[in-house]
Amino acid sequence: QGVVAVLTAAGSGRRLGAGGPKALVRVGGLSLLRRAAQGLVDSGVVDHVVVTAPAAELDRFRVEVDAVAAEAVEVVAGSPVSRQASVRLGLEAALDRMPGAEVVLVHDAARALTPPEVTRRVVAAVRAGHGAVVPALAVADTVKEVAPGLVAAQPGPAYLSAVPDRPGCLESGGEEPPGPWAEAVVGTPERARLRAVQTPQGFSAGVLVSAHRAGAAREVDEALAASDDAGLVEAQGGRVVVVAGHEQAFKITTPLDLALAEAVLRDEDS
Ligand code: CTP
Ligand code: MG
Numbered sequence: 079q080g081v082v083a084v085l086t087a088a089g090s091g092r093r094l095g096a097g098g099p100k101a102l103v104r105v106g107g108l109s110l111l112r113r114a115a116q117g118l119v120d121s122g123v124v125d126h127v128v129v130t131a132p133a134a135e136l137d138r139f140r141v142e143v144d145a146v147a148a149e150a151v152e153v154v155a156g157s158p159v160s161r162q163a164s165v166r167l168g169l170e171a172a173l174d175r176m177p178g179a180e181v182v183l184v185h186d187a188a189r190a191l192t193p194p195e196v197t198r199r200v201v202a203a204v205r206a207g208h209g210a211v212v213p214a215l216a217v218a219d220t221v222k223e224v225a226p227g228l229v230a231a232q233p234g235p236a237y238l239s240a241v242p243d244r245p246g247c248l249e250s251g252g253e254e255p256p257g258p259w260a261e262a263v264v265g266t267p268e269r270a271r272l273r274a275v276q277t278p279q280g281f282s283a284g285v286l287v288s289a290h291r292a293g294a295a296r297e298v299d300e301a302l303a304a305s306d307d308a309g310l311v312e313a314q315g316g317r318v319v320v321v322a323g324h325e326q327a328f329k330i331t332t333p334l335d336l337a338l339a340e341a342v343l344r345d346e347d348s
Pocket of ligand 1: 087094101156157331
């Protein structure tokens with residue numbers, strides 16, 4: 079019985095570029111970590127929260143979450159290597175603490191404004207018998223699948239290129255012919271069938287443990303690691319169901335996202 083949550087906060091926040099761990103960055107005067115932990119506790123359906131923190135920052139992170147509910151929230155070291163590895167470490171700590179937990183949530187501190195109703199929706203779906211549940215929204219952008227290295231060097235306007243040494247970042251290639259890292263479109267999945275997935279994702283404990291065990295080899299390399307936990311369940315052939323997410327559960331990744339979060343909180347105050 080019981081619901082335990084792993085709150086991932088061990089990332090460095092490179093894309094936000096705040097000069098310190100992203101989870102300690104404040105929005106509306108409170109850290110992302112504190113807001114995310116408070117949101118889980120406020121749902122009323124979470125019994126215990128395990129925060130994964132950068133190993134060098136355990137004390138500062140503890141101070142932050144002690145303000146939420148000292149007895150319900152603990153802080154353990156995550157992994158600098160991949161989110162997947164951090165979740166696995168948090169999951170081990172969570173099940174040490176609550177060996178009988180039926181439901182495990184995995185939530186990103188970076189989704190600091192997630193309304194408690196999303197957490198309640200996800201837990202209810204797991205309790206209804208779904209082994210893996212993700213909250214999600216329809217996507218606004220048309221999404222293309224790309225592959226590297228398929229473009230012959232031809233001159234032309236505005237190529238989009240991956241930025242060397244910055245995985246996941248794209249820049250306009252301007253008028254130059256594409257370099258060796260150029261990408262080409264290989265497909266356009268039908269937008270109506272796509273969903274942008276959020277957290278918390280919810281699992282029956284056995285499903286999540288088994289998925290992390292089966293995918294363990296991937297966690298040592300960020301490029302191979304799963305960016306969400308449901309992905310590990312899918313890789314094992316498990317069924318993942320979707321419930322409604324929420325606009326305010328967006329992930330704070332860049333300075334623009336932080337500005338959006340500030341604006342959302344200002345709106346709530348007035
Ligand atoms: N995370 C983690 N351990 C890692 C990497 C990420 O616990 N090794 C957590 C982050 O703290 C964050 C969540 O996973 O709450 C989602 O990751 P992301 O938004 O990518 O955060 P960062 O990795 O910190 O940011 P960046 O990728 O820009 O460095
Ligand atoms: Mg990251």
